[in-house]
Amino acid sequence: MALAGCGVVGGGVLPRLLDRPDIALVGVLVQTPGKFRSPAPAPGLLFTDPAAFLAREPDVVIDTLSDASVSLALIRAALSRGIHVVSASKQAVAADVEGLSALATATGATLRYSAAVGGGVPMLETVRLARALGPIRRIEAVLNGTVNFMLNRLAAGHPFEAALAEAQAAGFAEADPSADLTGRDAAAKLFLLSRAAFGPGARLPDRVETLGPDFQPGPAPVRQLAVADSVGGQITLAPVAGDPLFAELADAGNAIRITLADGRVLSRSGLGAGRGPTAGSVWADLSDLLASGVGAGTNGAEL
Numbered sequence: 412m413a414l415a416g417c418g419v420v421g422g423g424v425l426p427r428l429l430d431r432p433d434i435a436l437v438g439v440l441v442q443t444p445g446k447f448r449s450p451a452p453a454p455g456l457l458f459t460d461p462a463a464f465l466a467r468e469p470d471v472v473i474d475t476l477s478d479a480s481v482s483l484a485l486i487r488a489a490l491s492r493g494i495h496v497v498s499a500s501k502q503a504v505a506a507d508v509e510g511l512s513a514l515a516t517a518t519g520a521t522l523r524y525s526a527a528v529g530g531g532v533p534m535l536e537t538v539r540l541a542r543a544l545g546p547i548r549r550i551e552a553v554l555n556g557t558v559n560f561m562l563n564r565l566a567a568g569h570p571f572e573a574a575l576a577e578a579q580a581a582g583f584a585e586a587d588p589s590a591d592l593t594g595r596d597a598a599a600k601l602f603l604l605s606r607a608a609f610g611p612g613a614r615l616p617d618r619v620e621t622l623g624p625d626f627q628p629g630p631a632p633v634r635q636l637a638v639a640d641s642v643g644g645q646i647t648l649a650p651v652a653g654d655p656l657f658a659e660l661a662d663a664g665n666a667i668r669i670t671l672a673d674g675r676v677l678s679r680s681g682l683g684a685g686r687g688p689t690a691g692s693v694w695a696d697l698s699d700l701l702a703s704g705v706g707a708g709t710n711g712a713e714l
């Protein structure tokens with residue numbers, strides 16, 4: 412295995428890798444090799460150059476990089492060599508999900524990205540389950556932990572900058588938190604969910620609302636609500652009083668409600684950001700790969 416990125420998410424995956432005597436960790440890609448890490452990978456395992464990192468010839472690349480363009484290039488390079496990829500980067504995957512999927516199919520590699528949508532909540536898995544039950548009519552979801560955390564803090568009277576600083580300190584926010592605040596992060600997640608629900612014709616949401624310092628909380632709970640159907644999607648700051656799935660989402664909670672064409676409803680909720688839940692999702696994808704006999708070259712699947 413090779414681990415790209417060792418920050419909030421990668422730093423949660425690393426101890427699990429080091430704890431497994433049956434897993435050989437052959438490289439860790441980082442920007443600052445001298446940074447203190449605990450546990451620390453052996454110095455010879457640290458790389459700053461993606462090409463040198465891939466030259467270690469791992470069976471699986473676990474991508475937890477914060478730079479989407481480096482991430483996308485790395486995923487492409489790995490898949491094109493038949494190396495399986497587990498990614499947490501919604502921006503990288505959403506930037507070219509069809510191309511990456513085609514590449515994986517062509518080389519027999521597997522691309523998985525459960526952690527990229529919903530953090531610790533198995534949202535893509537739930538959409539797949541719903542789709543197996545029947546056609547999906549509509550998805551409604553809270554997809555950004557930072558914004559949910561901030562909306563809760565703002566409703567409790569905390570200042571905007573303090574709420575943002577707290578979300579950053581907790582490891583919920585993106586390296587550039589404007590992705591959270593402008594809805595760009597939720598938009599990439601909604602696109603990936605829409606594609607899973609409605610097929611490859613899915614598009615990015617056409618309306619995305621920003622959470623800014625001018626936001627005035629009222630008495631009713633407001634959420635950054637992502638809604639999509641087969642025609643399109645949008646992300647708005649919407650009142651959700653009377654809808655406990657969304658109204659009662661504490662901290663960095665995320666939730667999804669999937670309504671099938673026949674009226675049946677599936678919903679899931681949990682922690683949408685942070686080290687523990689997100690590293691857990693990455694680990695679940697990795698465990699599925701291991702269980703499927705990774706390295707045998709028999710996959711070519713995507714989730």
Ligand SMILES: NC(=O)C1=CN([C@@H]2O[C@H](COP(=O)(O)OP(=O)(O)OC[C@H]3O[C@@H](n4cnc5c(N)ncnc54)[C@H](O)[C@@H]3O)[C@@H](O)[C@H]2O)C=CC1
Pocket residue numbers: 415416417418419420421440441442443459475476477478481499500501502526527528530582583584585586683684685686689
């Ligand atoms: N933090 C969270 O709760 C969640 C994060 N994600 C996604 O996981 C990914 C990682 O997020 P975090 O761990 O929070 O970020 P982070 O900023 O804590 O860690 C990023 C890591 O990537 C490395 N890195 C960045 N650019 C690099 C480059 N050019 N070359 C080599 N290494 C580079 C950094 O050195 C660092 O080790 C992002 O794509 C994020 O959207 C997904 C779900 C939840």
Ligand SMILES: N[C@@H](CC=O)C(=O)O
Pocket residue numbers: 527529530554555556557558583584585591596683684685
């Ligand atoms: N910044 C993101 C991290 C998880 O995807 C969020 O706050 O939801």
